[in-house]
Amino acid sequence: MCMGMSMNNDAASVAVTEADQTTANGRVDAVSERLQTHELLGFKLHPGTISDYIVLIADAIKNQQQQTVYYHNLHSLYSYFTTKRLQECYDSKGITILADGMPLIWLLKLAGFNASREQRVTYVDFIWPMMEAARDNNWKVYHVGQEKSIQEKALQTIRERFPGLQIEGHDGYFDMTDNSEDSQRVVESINNFETDLLLVGFGAPKQEYWLDAHRQHINAATVFTCGACMEYVAGAVKTPPRWMGKAGLEWLYRLTENPRRFAFRYLVEPLILGLFLARNGIFKRNSRQNSARSGEQTDKRTSG
Numbered sequence: 001m002c003m004g005m006s007m008n009n010d011a012a013s014v015a016v017t018e019a020d021q022t023t024a025n026g027r028v029d030a031v032s033e034r035l036q037t038h039e040l041l042g043f044k045l046h047p048g049t050i051s052d053y054i055v056l057i058a059d060a061i062k063n064q065q066q067q068t069v070y071y072h073n074l075h076s077l078y079s080y081f082t083t084k085r086l087q088e089c090y091d092s093k094g095i096t097i098l099a100d101g102m103p104l105i106w107l108l109k110l111a112g113f114n115a116s117r118e119q120r121v122t123y124v125d126f127i128w129p130m131m132e133a134a135r136d137n138n139w140k141v142y143h144v145g146q147e148k149s150i151q152e153k154a155l156q157t158i159r160e161r162f163p164g165l166q167i168e169g170h171d172g173y174f175d176m177t178d179n180s181e182d183s184q185r186v187v188e189s190i191n192n193f194e195t196d197l198l199l200v201g202f203g204a205p206k207q208e209y210w211l212d213a214h215r216q217h218i219n220a221a222t223v224f225t226c227g228a229c230m231e232y233v234a235g236a237v238k239t240p241p242r243w244m245g246k247a248g249l250e251w252l253y254r255l256t257e258n259p260r261r262f263a264f265r266y267l268v269e270p271l272i273l274g275l276f277l278a279r280n281g282i283f284k285r286n287s288r289q290n291s292a293r294s295g296e297q298t299d300k301r302t303s304g
Contacts, residue, residue, distance in 0.1 A: 102248030145201030
């Protein structure tokens, strides 16, 4: 399939040459040409730029290799550390996790990793170049999620912005229990459309649970969880000014817009999450110290 995306001509030639790296608080392994697994403080990430992730999509579709991409922000991290089933979803083999939020980039930097602002990939910014690449490369896109009226408005907005793009969808109001008749019909609809790129927007953790149960039946090469992305596209939720996103202040905009909905998420969850991360940091430090003492004792016995 041709690479005709106007904003990503250089992306296909980008290759990660950084060797495996270990820092005081985490570790990174090269797992692909462009994205790496960064392990830190009890969770993992695959930070990359928008171009990196579009190339990931292109490669997966071209080679028909399945890629499933989740995202982490502070809210999903809180849910990850407090919900065993969600941990199992994120820790499943073959899951790639993008960094959706500046706090994740700050955590990477604090852990000693090389991380940049451009590796913060939020769907408010990602959706447009993703759809442009889909139109330019004739990828078929399918979205599942949101209320029917909101989804229809969002998909129409995308079609008008990118004429010729093949995009369809199904709303998020159906029985999502594992292998229900409704879920099987949705999966059948996705496969009958011959979907290349599937976007699942139920919000966490529903979208991860549903994909964990049904991904093996979905033929699409690439699947991304996208949360409330289409609510922003449809204009049902206001998009924060982009300077606030770059500064890591989108949370403040959303909090002032809807304090009842977001007060606990933005004022309480980060405090609890901080305790989890601190605990994991202390555990890592103690483990390193114990390993070092064990190594010293072994050396003494050997030399003696």
